[in-house]
Amino acid sequence: MLFSPQILRRLGLAVAVLTGLAGCQLGGVANPGPNQLAQSIRGGGADQPQGLQIYGLRNPVVAELMQKALDAENQGRYPLAMDYLKQAQVIEPQAPDILQQMAEVSIEQGRWDEAKALVEQSIDLGPRVGHLCQRNWRALAMVHHQQGDRQAAGKASARVALCVRDRPARF
Numbered sequence: 001m002l003f004s005p006q007i008l009r010r011l012g013l014a015v016a017v018l019t020g021l022a023g024c025q026l027g028g029v030a031n032p033g034p035n036q037l038a039q040s041i042r043g044g045g046a047d048q049p050q051g052l053q054i055y056g057l058r059n060p061v062v063a064e065l066m067q068k069a070l071d072a073e074n075q076g077r078y079p080l081a082m083d084y085l086k087q088a089q090v091i092e093p094q095a096p097d098i099l100q101q102m103a104e105v106s107i108e109q110g111r112w113d114e115a116k117a118l119v120e121q122s123i124d125l126g127p128r129v130g131h132l133c134q135r136n137w138r139a140l141a142m143v144h145h146q147q148g149d150r151q152a153a154g155k156a157s158a159r160v161a162l163c164v165r166d167r168p169a170r171f
Helices: 005-011 013-022 036-042 060-074 078-091 096-108 112-125 131-146 150-162
Strands: none
Touching (some): 036 096, 036 131, 060 078, 060 096, 078 096, 131 150
């Protein structure tokens, strides 16, 4: 059974899914607003990047476009956010974080097949550790759950914990 993003927000299903699948400690959704699903994938502040993180070099124009996309997402202006991300992708076509943010915008719009394809691309191109890795697997778990494949959702959810690695000791 498929639900629209609005119904998911009202029911707080995304939070319940992530709490059950990924073991996250997230509170209930008192007054859900725009970008609720993406924020639950990103960790919503409860899950800040820790351990080893992998970051690529970033073109300042791309960083600005991604910030504009995030601002548009927070206002619920998803088509505009996707436009900014597509502009960023023209400059850095293989950037996994751009693909992941595009997937999160697609999730907000209820475009589950598109989100799955984008997340899978991001997983293929992205790091195997760190916060982006966690976002990838949370998003894939949410998509699989929404599409009714609980087994695949469980497997994706289990991968979230494998993304956390301790930083190497300094000599």
